[in-house]
Amino acid sequence: xxxxxxxxxxxxxxxxxxxxxxxxxxxxxxxxxxxxxxxxxxxxxxxxxxxxxxxxxxxxxxxxxxxxxxxxxxxxxxxxxxxxxxxxxxxxxxxxxxxxxxxxxxxxxxxxxxxxxxxxxxxxxxxxxxxxxxxxxxxxxxxxxxxxxxxxxxxxxxxxxxxxxxxxxxxxxxxxxxxxxxxxxxxxxxxxxxxxxxxxxxxxxxxxxxxxxxxxxxxxxxxxxxxxxxxxxxxxxxxxxxxxxxxxxxxxxxxxxxxxxxxxxxxxxxxxxxxxxxxxxxxxxxxxxxxxxxxxxxxxxxxxxx
Numbered sequence: 086x087x088x089x090x091x092x093x094x095x096x097x098x099x100x101x102x103x104x105x106x107x108x109x110x111x112x113x114x115x116x117x118x119x120x121x122x123x124x125x126x127x128x129x130x131x132x133x134x135x136x137x138x139x140x141x142x143x144x145x146x147x148x149x150x151x152x153x154x155x156x157x158x159x160x161x162x163x164x165x166x167x168x169x170x171x172x173x174x175x176x177x178x179x180x181x182x183x184x185x186x187x188x189x190x191x192x193x194x195x196x197x198x199x200x201x202x203x204x205x206x207x208x209x210x211x212x213x214x215x216x217x218x219x220x221x222x223x224x225x226x227x228x229x230x231x232x233x234x235x236x237x238x239x240x241x242x243x244x245x246x247x248x249x250x251x252x253x254x255x256x257x258x259x260x261x262x263x264x265x266x267x268x269x270x271x272x273x274x275x276x277x278x279x280x281x282x283x284x285x286x287x288x289x290x291x292x293x294x295x296x297x298x299x300x301x302x303x304x305x306x307x308x309x310x311x312x313x314x315x316x317x318x319x320x321x322x323x324x325x326x327x328x329x330x331x332x333x334x335x336x337x338x339x340x341x342x343x344x345x346x347x348x349x350x351x352x353x354x355x356x357x358x359x360x361x362x363x364x365x366x367x368x369x370x371x372x373x374x375x376x377x378x379x380x381x382x383x384x385x386x387x388x389x390x391x
Contacts, residue, residue, distance in 0.1 A: 134246040134292040135224065139257045143284045146256035148266055150189030151210040151331050152317060153378065158336060159203040165348045170209065170323040177228050183220060184323065186211065188255040188315035189382075190270065191334070191374045192226065205362055206374060208334040210355075210381065213255070215329040217321040222249045224258050224296055226311035227318075235312065236302065239295045246292045255315045262300055262313075270379065272313055274300040310371075327354035331385070334358040334377045356381065 138144070154170055164170065172182040187193060191208050221227075223244070229235065230244055251257075261284070263269040274280070274297050286293060300313040323329065330353045337359040339345045349357045358377045362370065 133248050134242075134290075135258075135296070136249045136251075136254075138284070138290070138293050139249060139251070139254055139261065141284055144257050144261045146253055147260035147263070147269070149213060149256055150259075150266065150382070152186040152188060152213050152216065153191050153193075154184070154186045154209045154211060154323075155191055155193040155206050155374075156209075157203065158205045158207050158339065161207060161335075161339070161345065164325070165344060168325045168348075168352065170325065172320055172322065177231055178221075178318075181220075181320065183318045183320060186216075186317045186319070188213075188259070188317060189266070189378070190310065190314050191371065191378055192311050192314035192316075200362065200364055202336055202338050202362065205336045206334075206370060207336075207339075208374060208378070209325070209330055210332040210334070210378070211323060212329050212331055216317070216319060216323070218319055219250050219252065220318040220320050222251075222254050222258075222318070223247055223316045224262075225299070225313055226316055229311050235299070239299050242292050242295065247296070255317060258315050262297055266382070270375070272300050272303075272310060274313075325353055327352075330355045332356040332358050332381050334360065334374055336360060336362050338362070356385065 156164070156170075170184055172184040175181045175183040185193065191206070223230070224247055225235065227244065230240065233240060249258075259266070259269045262274050262280070264275055268274070275283070277294075277297065280286070280297050281294075284293075296313070302312070333349050333353070333355050335345075335357070340357060340359055346357075349355050358381060360370070360373045360377055
């Protein structure tokens with residue numbers, strides 16, 4: 086995945102993939118979470134349905150996007166000190182330490198019902214080819230899926246059928262289901278007829294058709310843009326360097342601190358993308374952060390029409 090940038094408890098199913106256990110609030114690689122997640126145990130198995138689909142000759146990769154890791158601003162001191170993003174114990178995939186990122190989109194929501202600066206989201210835009218290893222990739226938020234937030238037409242399938250791990254799989258997922266990067270951000274998938282014809286799909290391709298329907302299903306309650314956002318899990322620490330970090334999105338107030346400015350502009354040689362904080366919860370600032378990501382892609386990524 087080369088880059089064009091400048092720098093309740095369900096029943097056990099151990100056929101091949103996770104089982105879901107007790108709900109938790111915390112997510113891996115971040116301190117807060119707005120959606121409950123559920124422990125899972127991972128059982129290895131054969132190629133998933135999504136993996137088979139992505140091998141089709143009709144599937145072409147989209148333009149490359151950076152990876153986005155979101156964390157509360159209160160984590161910034163530790164991040165500056167270690168100059169890294171580190172995996173943490175995962176309550177979803179039990180017994181694993183994982184770091185979570187999303188492909189191109191700031192989909193992770195930092196929880197918090199107050200307007201305190203230290204609860205506001207900070208996003209690191211990471212050069213995709215700097216990721217040392219990939220544990221799993223899903224085309225949606227795996228925690229939301231495990232918590233039962235996806236519709237029955239998708240959750241009827243085993244989550245493992247949607248798991249892939251190839252370096253180019255994120256861009257291939259976007260290219261397969263969406264005409265443009267802008268459509269990926271707006272969750273406007275390819276027309277169903279076009280999609281079926283383009284990829285020679287039959288009535289038996291249940292999981293793939295369900296994913297296309299999911300992407301365009303704006304009627305869903307209880308789940309937002311995380312219904313279709315390419316999630317990437319890694320067990321590896323990400324060193325924050327000029328080579329790996331493209332930009333940092335953070336509240337304007339943090340640029341009043343010289344140590345933060347030095348970290349972003351000198352240590353990382355990254356682009357600071359500050360945003361204004363309003364009388365909103367941290368999660369309610371998501372739209373503002375989305376606009377900052379799009380601003381960066383248009384200006385630095387050369388992605389016309391985004």
